[in-house]
Amino acid sequence: MEQVVTTNRSWARVRRLMEKRRLVFVGGAIILVILLMAVFAGVLTDIDPNKLAVAKRLRPPSAEHIMGTDEFGRDVFSRLLYGARLSMTIGLSVVAISTVFGTLLGLVAGYYRAADNVIMRIMDGMMAFPDILLAIAMMASLGPSVANVVISLGTVCTPRVARVVRSAALTIRETEYVEAARAVGVRPGAILLKHVLPNAVSPIIVQATFTFANSVLAEASLSFLGVGVPPYVPSWGMMLSSARSYMVQASWMMIWPGLAIVVTVLGLNLLGDGLRDMLDPRLRNL
């Protein structure tokens, strides 16, 4: 009986939350759809994204190629799906790398005063470069490959995470429960992981969604500029780049990948904004 009541209550809570924060769920739904597209790319289409058919180049949308074909006769829809797979893979990997390293550096910088200046000045130095320029420089030295895109974007995104985590750690280290933990004899490392980190989770989550959005955009930019993934890998940025020359004759080549980028980044930003509001107790009742 009691179980039923609590379940009903939690459902009511979810419904209330959905009504109040419609945009978070819209953003979440968009990202879910894109993720599903990425995972089931092979099921949703049986056309090989790299299959060349020069005879069928620049065909407008039809029953066979629902989003038309590009300058080499490759199916745009199929490339869009596999492009989603690339964007999601790179986005998630970049988030993983920058969150792990950024959180680690931020926690150490925020907690140990001696390390603060060393770490944060290096981070500031990295942030002094425009993101995309730093990424391009790294790609130029590493060479084009998916892994290198992840490495360079991960490096570029880390300082921002570190900065957010550091500021959270600075606040949390002064709290009385951290002092109380010290007074009980908890080791500094354990204080960082058990007392500081769990209380810094919400800014980390929010930063992660924005990092995700930025890295999708950054990957597209790098590929658009020709310093991203190698040419044979389907990528939204690369598709846009090659569509430039055929903008007038084959507008579908440009519209679909462009739309995909816009929708994905919009979804991630909606999600991030909403999460920030939900996780920030000061804004909870707005």
Next chain:
Amino acid sequence: MALLEVSDLRTSFTTVDGVMPAVDGVSFSLDTGKTLGIVGESGCGKSVTSLSIMRLVPNPPGKITHGTIMFDGHDLLKKSEVEMRKVRGNEIAMIFQEPMTSLNPVFTIGQQIGEAITLHQKLSSREALAKSIEMLKLVGIPSPEKRVKEYPHQMSGGMRQRVMIAMALSCHPKLLIADEPTTALDVTIQAQILELMNDLQDRLGTAIMLITHDLGVVAETADDVAVMYAGKIVEQCEADELFKSPCHPYTIGLMNSIPKIGSGARRLQVIDGVVPNPYQMPKGCRFHPRCDWAQDACRESQPELVDIGGGHLVRCWRAGEVLA
């Protein structure tokens, strides 16, 4: 031999404005099972004294520059950080002023007491949980089996302070440092918490160092009292003696500042002036600019802490003459 013997402790903070001596030559001792009250207004160095004993003075900017802290036969100031961690929580425990913020909001009560227990005792998590429940029962929290799974925000301030006490006592420390444990609580809860601490002290034999600015709290709990002013102890004796015959003008001023019911006075009595700027301590007795009894000697040189009989120590040139 006393359990805790602090002698000539000096702790100072280095800031951009210079070196600030927060604790300046403090000595006292505390026996097992006894309660020492340390009284003084904000900024007189009472909290820094307790943090110094725990070796938790933030460094930089703080630094213990001089003195010894003999605890149970060992000098705490000579211990390494690793050795100190074994003392903290295990042999010396501390409770803080703000029960509302002294508990980590993301862990349950049981997890937090359990952490304190498993740090110093080899217990499985189930045993630690059982011990946590036992401790909660000891501090008088109703239905501890349920409470142990709750989060701090589900409890009131008084409850949380009980949890803090349970956590502090979970490893049976020999010394409990209570830094203004009742300041943030309302008066009825305050009385309950003090009673609880007295009661637990009788049962467990813990020595308590009670830091407060509330003379009423001292009267209720302390065996001995040290009154601090501007980083120094100005008067030290048994609690009864202090309330019967306070000798230092500052102590007398503090006592007169307590509003008396039925006295008919319309304004509260206060000690005129403010605590001296720690960077520019007045020459001579540090209290002389605010003292009604000050004379030339007070402005010239610093008085020593002298015994005026029966272990009643006073730092005043006119200790014999000034009597309330």
